[in-house]
Amino acid sequence: NAGVTQTPKFRVLKTGQSMTLLCAQDMNHEYMYWYRQDPGMGLRLIHYSVGEGTTAKGEVPDGYNVSRLKKQNFLLGLESAAPSQTSVYFCATMRASGGTFQETQYFGPGTRLLVL
Amino acid sequence: AQSVTQPDIHITVSEGASLELRCNYSYGATPYLFWYVQSPGQGLQLLLKYFSGDTLVQGIKGFEAEFKRSQSSFNLRKPSVHWSDAAEYFCAVNTGGFKTIFGAGTRLFVKA
Numbered sequence: 001n002a003g004v005t006q007t008p009k010f011r012v013l014k015t016g017q018s019m020t021l022l023c024a025q026d027m028n029h030e031y032m033y034w035y036r037q038d039p040g041m042g043l044r045l046i047h048y049s050v051g052e053g054t055t056a057k058g059e060v061p062d063g064y065n066v067s068r069l070k071k072q073n074f075l076l077g078l079e080s081a082a083p084s085q086t087s088v089y090f091c092a093t094m095r096a097s098g099g100t101f102q103e104t105q106y107f108g109p110g111t112r113l114l115v116l
Numbered sequence: 117a118q119s120v121t122q123p124d125i126h127i128t129v130s131e132g133a134s135l136e137l138r139c140n141y142s143y144g145a146t147p148y149l150f151w152y153v154q155s156p157g158q159g160l161q162l163l164l165k166y167f168s169g170d171t172l173v174q175g176i177k178g179f180e181a182e183f184k185r186s187q188s189s190f191n192l193r194k195p196s197v198h199w200s201d202a203a204e205y206f207c208a209v210n211t212g213g214f215k216t217i218f219g220a221g222t223r224l225f226v227k228a
Contacts, residue, residue: 004159031214040125042206043160043218050214058215090159102148102167105216107159 002026006091006108013081013115021076021111023091030096032074033058033105034066036087043090049074050096081115088112118143120209122219129197130227137192137222139207148210149190151181154221155203163205166190177201202226 007022023032030051035043045058047066055066063085065077078085092105119142129135141147148167152160164175171183181192190207207219 035218040220042120042220045215048214056214092160102165102210104150104162104165105152105160107152107161109157109159 004091004093004106004108006089006111008111009109010112011114013078013113015082015115017081018077018079019081019113020078021089021091021113023074023076023108025072025074025091025093025106027093027095027106028071029093029106030071031094032068033092033094034064034074034076035090035092036060036085037090037110038087046076046089081113083115086113086115118147118209118211118217120207120217120219122205122207122222124222125220126223126225128225128227131199132196135192135194135197135201135224137205137207137224139190139192139219141188141190141207141209143188143209143211145211146183146185148212149181149183150208150210150216151175151179151190151192152206152208152218153177153203154206160206163192197224197226199226199228 004025033048034046049055049068052071067075089111091108094105095103121140150165151163154160166173204221204223206221210216
């Protein structure tokens with residue numbers, strides 16, 4: 001039972017390059033989230049998904065795209081990386097509980113991205 | 117709009133001393149409240165949560181938090197800090213939707 005895993009753990013990109021971050025979960029949770037963490041700013045929500053085939057924008061979606069083709073995977077794409085996207089990216093999952101949001105979020109270990 | 121404030125960017129306490137980390141939120145009703153801990157190089161882990169009932173909530177690792185409606189606060193406490201508690205702590209709020217708002221975090225340093 002791996003929980004929430006993220007691939008890769010660390011990546012260096014040049015400005016303008018593209019990449020995809022993969023989040024995989026084996027907990028059968030309905031909700032999945034992508035956050036970025038920057039010093040002094042806590043976690044900010046980029047995009048989220050409430051089920052297979054559905055995605056929605058969060059607080060800071062510009063420059064990112066996401067897809068959730070399978071329930072267990074949530075992909076975050078950077079089409080043209082910029083230095084401002086240097087950050088630590090966390091994926092999280094949460095069980096749906098009948099319309100309430102009392103459930104715990106389970107986080108992956110993070111991906112450190114450096115854009116030069 | 118709802119918000120979460122953690123007034124202390126960092127706190128240093130001596131091992132064995134008591135700890136209180138502050139959290140204030142802005143929301144018209146009672147939200148769901150959470151405290152998460154992040155050890156260096158790790159993801160976040162839930163310490164405790166509150167959504168109704170007894171306003172003093174017990175969590176893992178000996179932590180507790182008290183919800184005070186009149187002060188819109190949800191402060192985290194521990195009677196005796198251990199060196200392994202050194203980490204970053206995040207207060208978070210959910211107001212009944214898909215999104216959870218996180219505070220900026222408080223980094224705890226523990227000195228011997």
